[in-house]
Amino acid sequence: KNQVEQSPQSLIILEGKNCTLQCNYTVSPFSNLRWYKQDTGRGPVSLTIMTFSENTKSNGRYTATLDADTKQSSLHITASQLSDSASYICVVSARRGQNFVFGPGTRLSVLP
Amino acid sequence: DARVTQTPRHKVTEMGQEVTMRCQPILGHNTVFWYRQTMMQGLELLAYFRNRAPLDDSGMPKDRFSAEMPDATLATLKIQPSEPRDSAVYFCASDQRYSYNEQFFGPGTRLTVL
Numbered sequence: 001k002n003q004v005e006q007s008p009q010s011l012i013i014l015e016g017k018n019c020t021l022q023c024n025y026t027v028s029p030f031s032n033l034r035w036y037k038q039d040t041g042r043g044p045v046s047l048t049i050m051t052f053s054e055n056t057k058s059n060g061r062y063t064a065t066l067d068a069d070t071k072q073s074s075l076h077i078t079a080s081q082l083s084d085s086a087s088y089i090c091v092v093s094a095r096r097g098q099n100f101v102f103g104p105g106t107r108l109s110v111l112p
Numbered sequence: 113d114a115r116v117t118q119t120p121r122h123k124v125t126e127m128g129q130e131v132t133m134r135c136q137p138i139l140g141h142n143t144v145f146w147y148r149q150t151m152m153q154g155l156e157l158l159a160y161f162r163n164r165a166p167l168d169d170s171g172m173p174k175d176r177f178s179a180e181m182p183d184a185t186l187a188t189l190k191i192q193p194s195e196p197r198d199s200a201v202y203f204c205a206s207d208q209r210y211s212y213n214e215q216f217f218g219p220g221t222r223l224t225v226l
Contacts, residue, residue, distance in 0.1 A: 034215075043116075043203050043217030044155070089155065099168070102155040 002027040004092050004103035012109045017080055021106045023073040023090030031093040035064050035075050038087045038105070047075070047088075080110045114138045116218035118204050124224045130192040133221045135204030136185055144187045145215065146172075146179055147203040155203075161187065194225045 004025045013019050025033070032051045036044035048057045048064040050073070056065045061078045077084055090103040117136045125131055137144045145160040159169035164181040172179065176195070181187045191198055205217040 043205070043220050045217070046214040049214060091155075100157050102157075104154050 002092075002094055002101045004090055004101050006088075006090050006103040006106050008106060009104070010107040010109070012111060013080055015080060015082055015110055015112050019077050019080060019108065021075045021077075021088050021090075021108070023075070023092075023103055025071050025073075025090070025092045025101070025103075027071075027092040027094045027101050029095055030068060030071075031095050033064075033066055033073050033093070034091045035062070035073075036089040036091065038089060040086070044089060077108075082110050082112060084108060085110045114216075116204055116206055116216050118202075118218035118221050120221060121219060122222045122224075124226065125194055126226050127195055128193040129225075130190065131194050131198075131223060131225075133189045133202050133204075133223070135187040135189070135218055137187065137204070137206030138216055139185070141206035141208055141216070142184070143207050144181060145203075145205040145207075146187070146189050147205065147217075148200045149203060149220070150200045158189070158202075191223075194223075196225045199223055199225050 007022045030052050034049045035047040037047055038044040047059050047062050050057050050066045052068045063076045066073045087105040087107050089105045092101050119134045143162045146158040147155050148158055149155045158172040159179045160167055161181050178190045201220045201222050203217050203220045205215045207213045207215045
């Protein structure tokens, strides 16, 4: 069964600190993996999209990594800001197309 | 700036009533998605269209849900009759043809069925 798991479920950090969110998947055959940021009450916003041939991709202070062999991805946030407080959702596409499997998300709270 | 718009933003209705949600995708995007988000289930893909043709609606309860694209600027999701378990936030998203393109989400319609 195609599944996406994320850890931790929630995380609290102080402003300025770094953090790493994890995503493990069993989706096959793998097409691409996306990380989204979702602020409370808003729609998700795309952070990164990676195919199987990409190991890392950055978007400002966000850096995503992908290990297609172990079927793991991480999202690293550098020098966190209060505005980083949000849910971060990992989404894996099972084939070339739009068959998406969503993770449950990690709720990040950045405190001053 | 280009963005996906959805109406209404909030809808409260009684069980058994018909609900219609509307979405205007970004101009030039030919793929439109409907998602549902609840606390229990998270985000789920209900259906998607490419060039106005339905490609996959396997995530949608067909007995009460229907999705259409009357034209390239309008997508609709209809629930008839609505049930309390349909209470959720419904998102529309759009992107261009290729699967590696970024999807742009609308602000969502928060539906409450009493």
